[in-house]
Amino acid sequence: MDKPRLLVTRFAEDAQRLANVLNSNGIFSIAQPLLAVRKSIEFNNVGFMFTNSYDYIIAISVNAVNYTEQALSGSEWPASRYFAVGQTTQAALIKATGQAVTIPETRFSSEGLLDLSCMETLTGKKILILRGVGGRELLAQKLTERGAKVEYYQPYQRFALNLNGELLVQQWQHQCINGAIISSGELLQRLLTLVPENKIDWLKTLTIYVPSTRLAEKARCCGLNNVQVFPGVQDDQVLNYFK
Incomplete structure (x- = not known):
């Protein structure tokens, strides 16, 4: 089996940090x-x-x-019970609020949050979700079904970087890339849009690494059949998977 040679498709700071961790190992x-x-x-x-x-x-x-913290501009966060999807977000939220932050016990995802015992019965609860514009609706839908009144604050939005797909694929091929880490449906769709039509067959030869069965199913529906699910998107989880 060929050793992994990976494309890390996260946001800039996260992508570079994870790539550094992997390269150093x-x-x-x-x-x-x-x-x-x-x-x-x-x-x-x-x-x-x-x-x-x-x-x-x-x-x-x-x-x-981070964007909520910027918008608050020095004001204290309101009193509430705080939750985060994963450990990195938990650490950022603890630092910002100075309060305890609960995370899922195992699966660091919307589904993991929904598995928490305190999320089982939510009649009369008011819940605010902090996210980017156009995020996944599953969490709000399930919380509403369990009796909560759910609102969003969406202080940021994602946008596609202006990239030359033809040139990038040539570079990736030259570097013998044989796998790609894709942590969201938006990144998957952006990669599929970026890669020129005459290079799609090459893309299909890559092993696509994703953090959930839901995203794996989406990748397969897009014709990417060589898909593997790793335990989570935290840097140490990714590293341990490939070590």
């Missing part, structure tokens, strides 16, 4: 951000976090925490 990787983030039109609406009282506030990503 002998796993060839190159960081290739496909999307970036910027403030959304909702950014300045942060005041409603104080005019409304929430039982739970859930952060979906580090970007959600």
